[in-house]
Amino acid sequence: MDHQKNKLYQWRDCLEFNINTVHDLYSQYINKRQVDMVSSFGFGRGIATHAEGMYIHTKDGRKILDFTGGQGVLSHGHNHPRILKVRQDFQDEKRMEVHKHFFSPYMAALAHNIAQLLPGDLNISFFCNSGAEAVEGAVKLAYKYHDGKRKYILHSDISFHGKLLVTGGLGGSPEFHFPFPTIPHIESFTFDDIESIKSAVTRLKTEKGESDIYAIILEPFNASSLSQCSTAFLQELRQICNRENIVLIFDEIYSGWAKAGDLFYFFKHDVIPDILTYSKSFGGGKSSISGYTTRTPIFKGAYGSTRDAILHSTTYNGYGEETVTAIEAINIIIEEDYVSKSKHIGQVLHAGLNNLKTKYPDLISEVNGSGSLNGVVFNKDMYPALKAALNFVPGDLFKDEGFLGKLMTAAVMSDLFNSHGILTSFGENKNITLFVAPSLICTDEHIKTFIDALDNTLGKGKLKLLVAFATQKFLKT
Ligand SMILES: Cc1ncc(COP(=O)(O)O)c(C=O)c1O
The missing domain is CATH 3.40.640.10 (Type I PLP-dependent aspartate aminotransferase-like (Major domain))
Structure with a gap:
């Protein structure tokens, strides 16, 4: 029985896809809700072309500093030689x-x-x-x-x-x-x-x-x-x-x-x-x-x-x-003594993050972690007011309790990506920590770039960050 509906893609065809094609295919064949969630962030609207070391390169020519450590997978960085x-x-x-x-x-x-x-x-x-x-x-x-x-x-x-x-x-x-x-x-x-x-x-x-x-x-x-x-x-x-x-x-x-x-x-x-x-x-x-x-x-x-x-x-x-x-x-x-590298990354990151905690006591409630696995917990005091304000926003994303709990972290992640080309992620737990967990090839210079960017992002203030994040979803190009 011939049941093939459309032509089959070759793998090199994928390199020509634009983001709308990828979103459409995900929505049709993988998981539509995943598209809604991830495309709330700038990175969900970009296409990565290649990656090397600490960096991901995108189709629109951006060079993104990857501070996620690939959810634990990328201690060696991207494509270690x-x-x-x-x-x-x-x-x-x-x-x-x-x-x-x-x-x-x-x-x-x-x-x-x-x-x-x-x-x-x-x-x-x-x-x-x-x-x-x-x-x-x-x-x-x-x-x-x-x-x-x-x-x-x-x-x-x-x-x-x-x-x-x-x-x-x-x-x-x-x-x-x-x-x-x-x-x-x-x-x-x-x-x-x-x-x-x-x-x-x-x-x-x-x-x-x-x-x-x-x-x-x-x-x-x-x-x-x-x-x-x-x-x-x-x-x-x-x-x-x-x-x-x-x-x-x-x-x-x-x-x-x-x-x-x-x-x-x-x-x-x-x-x-x-x-x-x-x-x-x-x-x-x-x-x-x-x-x-x-x-x-x-x-x-x-x-x-x-x-x-x-x-x-x-x-x-x-x-x-x-x-x-x-x-x-x-x-x-x-x-390459990744154990010493990990300890060093932990020390330098903690020093930088704790300085930011002292500088922004109304925003950061906790800095924790060990080695290269670290996190920042944000104060949640805005959530009730924000939740009420977001009730009028169309769609059901902002009505999802789980998503609301992540908002401050998501807003910071979003600004780090959009304004500074830095990729971070969040932990799934009651505190919704901003994960700061770079690969073990991360240098002091990368950490300085990250800390300076986070300083700039937090300096924008909670309200501005939250509003920018909540609205960008509806202004996407
Ligand atoms: C501690 C721990 N155990 C188990 C798992 C499950 O691994 P996988 O997602 O590869 O099934 C994870 C994934 O993050 C993990 O962090």
Whole structure:
């Protein structure tokens, strides 16, 4: 049956699209509401042509300083030359991408390298493609380690682990306002509160008085709210998990690979998890690769028998080019000392942001973060008046509570982009933080440019920024 409706595009056709064509195609074939939301910002009305290092170039000739760090993916910046070379070499030499019948020397080397960098017996790795997939693999591993005999998993009230059914159920993020089905017996504890862990551990026992909890999962550094667990909390948590034989999972998908100031945030606290999940900059900004690494006894207990050895697998486990990209990404992180870079970026950024907090006490209520993952929280005292004023604005965007909560941050982001060519993003949490999380190749000069621009933006005043943002949506060209 011939059912083709229109001609098919070639990939180079895309380079000729203007923004209206892209919006139309998104509206028709992807998600119309996404177009409404993102096109409220200047960047939603531009087309990126190429990107290099800290910069994105647009079709209208702008050179945008990217201070988002690509939502955690771009620690190496855009198109790092070493990452590109590895991929080009791999292609030019026609290396074998995948075959289930041959062992992958690349995957073997990647797993070896990770084991060298992680402490203790965190030795056994599994690679997949998205963060949520890594977390689901970790949860399965913990459940299987207990042979399906324990019922409960605990997660923090401040958490984000992904948007699949299991990981969605394990998230405490406000993004999850719809009750999708998930795995049973999920219980929540309060972030960084050891008493709430103790109370759950005391409560969730079998009839024999043994622990009925197979795993506790948390982000020691929650990137979306920039909340950090204390050393005392993490160390006591580790002791409880040891005593009760509960598998402790640290999700460092966002904070890992030097972004929060140490190679992994947990290094700072001298506490070793049973399973670690990671992703994002692990792929050097080019490869969608994620993974978990577990302690040898946990892996043996779960999948150590021949019968159970491949209870967990995926088609896209360790594709060649993805894997060699990750090998190179890690080697860059180590050889170019991204840990020191991240710490330095954190210090310089905090100094600049705290100066602005002193200068604009009516606007900035908080500056927080660690390493290159930082944020600014704005005062919310304008929202009630603004909400009333925006009721007459056509369309439903400004009537959405979630969007209104983001307005001040959105207004600042918008001015940074429109007036200064700087791209930022916001965190999805109760404070709606302006994310200031540049790549780890960011220099002091980039930070100065950013701080001067933010100073100029904030100097315009809250009202002017909010009105400019609210009206620009209806004045778009
Ligand atoms: C801590 C954490 N875990 C899991 C995920 C999910 O990763 P993905 O979006 O690749 O599924 C994210 C994504 O941002 C994350 O930050």
